[in-house]
Amino acid sequence: MRTAFVNELENIMDKDENTFLLTGDLGFSVFERLRERWSKQYINMGVAEQNMIGVAAGMALTGKQVFVYSIIPFVVYRPFEQIRNDVCYQNLPVRLVGVGAGFSYSDAGFTHHAIEDYGILRSFPNLTILSPADSLEVTAQMKQINSLGGPSYMRLGRNGEPILHDKQKFLKIGKALELTRGDDILFVATGSILGKAITIGKLLESVGYTVTILDYHTIKPFDDESLLKSLDGKRLVVTFEEHLVTTGLYSLVAQTILSNDLSIRIIPFGIGESAIHYSGTREYMLTQYGVSDQLIYEKIKKALG
Amino acid sequence: MVRLHNRTHTSHIGSEFSSLDIMVELYFDVMDITPQNFSSLDRDYFIISKGHAAPALYDVLFRRGFITKDAFESYGKEGSQLAEHPKREVFGVDTATGSLGHGLSIAAGMAYSLKYSNMKGKVYCLLSDGECQEGSTIEAANFAGRMKLDNLIAVIDNNRLQGYERTSNIQNIASVKNKFEASSWSVSEMNGHDFQDMRSKFLNTPFKTGEPSLLIANTLKGKGVLEMEDKLEWHYKSPSDVEVENFIKQLGGST
Missing domain, CATH: 3.40.50.970 (Thiamin diphosphate (ThDP)-binding fold, Pyr/PP domains)
Structure with missing residues (x-):
């Protein structure tokens, strides 16, 4: 980057x-x-x-x-x-x-x-x-x-983050990018952790669920419209971010959903509230907060019943 | 201003009276800033880093034709753009200030930018003596000296009283002078209430080619009103109904 x-x-x-x-x-x-x-x-x-x-x-x-x-x-x-x-x-x-x-x-x-x-x-x-x-x-x-x-x-990020797009897609500042379109679950992600959303999305598709993935490359102004449009008919919303969920993408998504009188389950993946006193690799740190491919997949599967 | 503070019960009249003469000298005698050239980039700039003295600046802007009498008198009224600290929505104000320690960095950024674009404008920055305790003021002094910004002139309103203390009990002005000199500034002093002295000092800037200039202006908090002069409480108090007439008379105004 x-x-x-x-x-x-x-x-x-x-x-x-x-x-x-x-x-x-x-x-x-x-x-x-x-x-x-x-x-x-x-x-x-x-x-x-x-x-x-x-x-x-x-x-x-x-x-x-x-x-x-x-x-x-x-x-x-x-x-x-x-x-x-x-x-x-x-x-x-x-x-x-x-x-x-x-x-x-x-x-x-x-x-x-x-x-x-x-x-x-x-x-x-x-x-x-x-x-x-x-x-x-x-x-x-x-x-x-x-x-x-x-x-x-x-x-x-730093340098060497994987390229997540096939080619340079048309990206407009302020407008969320739809990467896949499905019927069952809505994934909302920001930053390089989008890679996890794409991986998990593929896993879920292999077991019969279809997923819409929205890439929020712009946090502010927040694109309410794309979120609300993509919610239609979904059973579950999942947010992905490498940031505190309490003030981050999860709170923006939850706020938008609530203020539009909608009701849908949201599972946030991101950083919990507590300050941490250990260090390690990026993957290790994320895993401490339940943000690993396996943990995410299991939690979503459980929520889908 | 006495009436303004009496009506609005706002603070800082003491800090305004210590720096008002400096602003009068700059706006009426020294700087190339007029309502006509204000929208151009190629002119002088004034940064009131001690934003709490804004009403003094408003008064000068009014008398210099930047804002109307009505606008000036709207100070402190609901919906007025003239707040206790200034912002750019007021015609004639170059930057918003109000938190101490911000202005000198902004002024230095302007001075570098003007030099880069070969514009001859100078940037004048009015600091309080207290705000030289802010680390960011010293960061800015370092930067300006290092970049040889001789189009930057800082003035410290050395009224020797800050919000809750005699300034010298916290940091002596000699220590401030040393820090600026050590950062490659040329430093001089002046009487901040003597227009001739100020004029000659300002016209002599830059004191040295390739160095920013600092003028330590020796002033009196609450200058011109015996009851206010050098009194800490006038950082906060506003003149009462009983005091207004007496204060205005001392200032040579008509009631």
């Missing part, structure tokens, strides 16, 4: 001398070419993230498009108030880009786990929140990103 992001950013900077990249001292082996070529549009802001966001806002106020890059906790949690007041409140074209979605940096421990980011950010005004599932989605979103007048946040 990171490589796709950098390639597209270079394409943008190629055409637009008013696009900038600020990094919080991160990007080893990623930004070397860009730094060489655009030495005035690339700034390593050092380990000072609050200032980084404020500077980005100041540049945007004087007509610039500014990408701001760091690991998610450092680009979202540390400068939280600068994002709220300077960027979102003022509706400025600042493009926050965070790497390390969910447990991408699982071994690094709790300080580096990014499991609350879009839940927190969805409460801010004017912000478009992007949660691509693979590098093809990153590319498609980057091609549209500068047409957003206001701020955006893009949640990236």
